[in-house]
Amino acid sequence: MRKGLFVGVVIAIVLLAVGMATAQGTVKIGYLAALTGDWAAYGQTEVKAAQLAAEEINAKGGVNGIKIEIVPYDFRTRAEDAVNAVRRMIEQDKVHVIIGANTSGINIATAPIVNRAGVSQIATVATNPLVTVDESGKVRPYSFRICFTDPYQGKVLAFFAAREMGKKKAAILYDVGSEYSQGLREFFIKNFEQYGGQMVADLGFRGGVDVDFRAQLTEIRNSGADVLVLPNMGKEMALTIKQARELGMKDLLIIGGDGYGEFMWEIAGDAMEGTYWVNHVAPGDPAMEPFFTAYQDKYKDECKEFVNGVLAYDAVHWVANAVERAGKADRKAIRDALESTSGVQLNHATLTIDPADHNPKDKDAVILECKDGKSRFFMKVKPE
Structure with a gap:
């Protein structure tokens, strides 16, 4: 084989490999949690559960070959820290979607930022109506929640x-x-x-x-x-x-x-x-036993803040389902898939989202x- 032809073949193979890697890509999920301060028990549990979900999904090949990466930030229970963290996630880390926080005030504070930037944010245990709709009742296009409302x-x-x-x-x-x-x-x-x-x-x-x-x-x-x-x-x-x-x-x-x-x-x-x-969740629900067992095995902890753990874990699975339906790791496509969620079986519940307010429909308490x-x-x- 001539040297020039050999070099050309090598370059083609390298470019093909790079192309395949790019096609597979990564879904970057920013995770907004209070890892220090009075709410640290909630936040630490959420990030651990999210990382567990991501590892399980990636171990099975990801979502159509697309791997999931969790990018956690600590907002220390303060709205100003949450706002700064969300800006860094979007501008520096280039996340595709954000999960958290678990409180209404924090999500309300960050809503203008994610909606201007076009990055979906999924509240875990934030139940105030204004998390997903504005004061006039109009839906915030990129704001969602996995829990029921106040x-x-x-x-x-x-x-x-x-x-x-x-x-x-x-x-x-x-x-x-x-x-x-x-x-x-x-x-x-x-x-x-x-x-x-x-x-x-x-x-x-x-x-x-x-x-x-x-x-x-x-x-x-x-x-x-x-x-x-x-x-x-x-x-x-x-x-x-x-x-x-x-x-x-x-x-x-x-x-x-x-x-x-x-x-x-x-x-x-x-x-x-x-x-x-x-x-939102009963710890005695048999459907949740695999999660609690996996959490215990990985962290040597029984997941005491089980609501936060379960909803964080299922929020990652919801994102994975949205990426699968979207067919790509794209902010707008993921948003559209989240909004069109219907009858998606998660671990704790079957999830259907109302496009009018981005709230789950008909969840038992x-x-x-x-x-x-x-x-x-x-x-x-x-x-x-």
Whole structure:
């Protein structure tokens, strides 16, 4: 073979190999999580679960040969850090899609950035309606969620308290600086009154600042409330529950939303017993056993913050499904596939997205009961 011909063949082979690699490519998923700060237990679990999902998908050859890469960023519970992280993901890391954060306020803060840039963002446990629609009710084209919303969650809480538990006088203690807390409070009050209940106390506190809730709890005790609603995030709820029981409020039913975390037991101890929480996932669901086993095997941990873990894991599988349907790693094509999701079987649920608001349709809510040192499945609820 002549030297020139040989060199030409070699170059052709190299170019073919490069072309194949480029065709296969990589889907870069930015992951926005609080890896430090008060919400670190949630964020660390989410990133671990996302990486587990990516490794499992890649071990099977990826998505039509396209591998998945997780690019995590820590927003340290602060909106300004989340905004900066999202900008870096989009401009420097060139991610195709972003998963996270797990709170409404953070997703609302980053929504203008991802929608201007044309990069889809999937909220995991962010339930405020404004995560996916603007103030006028118009859908944000690149904002999605895998969880149900605050209006639905508030209705579930009200239905559970009034109809399932027979409570008629409610008190609420909420974080005045949290969109999540304010939204859940609003929708609980509206629905509880429609179910024939009466609000007897509606009190606030400053999240991240207040740690002593005895003044508010004393007022709640004196109001005659038979149920206390905590539409907040883990740490403050755990402190509230502990202090309520210390004030002798032993028979008061305490309920809350999906801000519940297993780490609350470390703060409140036995005071957690007999509390109830609306959630997206039941840890006792047999369908989730393979996930929990794989997580335990990889991280030597039982995935205590199971809701965050499951929804993060399934969010990666949702992205993989969207890429498969899109046929390529392209931001706009992935967005279109996410919006057209219909009947996609994930690990925790069958997912169909409403294109009008980018919310899942018809997902059952789970009630967890804190009993014998951990949360357990109590019942499923679909309110009237």
